[in-house]
Amino acid sequence: MINMDIQFQMLFDQMKLEMHKQTIELRETITKNIMDTIEEKLTPIIEENVKLMQKVGKLEKEVEYLKREKKSNNIIIFGLEEKEKSTSELLRSIQKEFKDEINVTIEESEVNRLYRLGKSKVANKPRPVLCTFLNRWKRDEIMKNKKSLKKVYVTEDYTKDVLEKRKALLPKLQEEKKKGNIAYLKYDQLVVKEPNTNNDKRKRELSTSPDTASRIHTKKQQILSSIKANRKNNIDVIRSRSNSLTLS
Structure with a gap:
């Protein structure tokens, strides 16, 4: 009787293990089927989403290009005294400033738009002036010579995003300049170049080394003397040949 109870218990335990194993396998199978189904449903959605993101990225670039192109004929003038009472007077002030x-x-026919930026004048601080030219070349002519301006400061008309990027790059710009590097902002990028110390060092060595200059001069004189000697020998050979032919 006891043996039968033990056998029944062992059989029962074995059945429990089998049921537990089947339950796990069934759960894994159901989970896998569900995941496969979800993946099958999601795959085209994910692919479509990737395509949409690519299109959005392309559109953002096109919008940024159009914004930049729209401002490509613009300049912004800072520091121009604000005393004009009309746009005509403002134009005359700018004409005089750039001419002088x-x-x-x-x-006047080259200017498309001209106005002060900002709603109201700040005490002792003139508002910047936005000037839009009809032709790009006139804007480029001013930008090329802007470093010679003394009373006013001229910049490109950057978009809001570009201005934020330039502002964020300013600490890095100052850091590179402190290191002695040549650094400047080009649109929304920081350009850093190491100073060309090798050429400067070479120039200093050449200019402060009289021995080197003397050796170069001596070498030149030797080469010139050699050329003259060879030329003289060649002439003598030609003359001797000519005399021998005449005598014969």
Whole structure:
């Protein structure tokens, strides 16, 4: 009787193990089927989402290009005294400033838009001026000579995103300059170049080394003397040949 109870218990335990194993296998199978189904449903959605993200990225680039192109004929003038009472007077002030400082003539017909930025004048601080030209070349002419301007400062008309990027790059710009590197902002990028010390060192060595200069001069004199000697020998050979032919 006891043996039968033990056998029944062992059989029962074995059945429990089998049921537990089947339950796990069934759960894994169901989970796998569900995941496969979800993956099958999600795959085309994910692919479509990737395509949409690529299109959005492309559109963002096109929008940024259009914004930049729209501002490509613009300049912003800082520091121009704000005393004009009309747009015509403002134009005359700009014409005089650019003519006197960088010898650039601006005709009224070359200007498309001209106005102060900002709603109201700040005490003792003139508002910047936005100037839009009809032709890009006039804007480029001013930008090329802007470093010669003394009373005013001229910049490109950057978009809001570009201005934020430039502002974020300013600490890095100052850091690179402190290191002695040549650093400047080009649109929304920081350009850093190491100073070309090798050429400067070479120039200093050449200019402060009289022995080197003397050796170069001596070498030149030797080469010139050799050339003259060879030329003289060649002439003598030709003359001797000519005399021998005449005598014969």
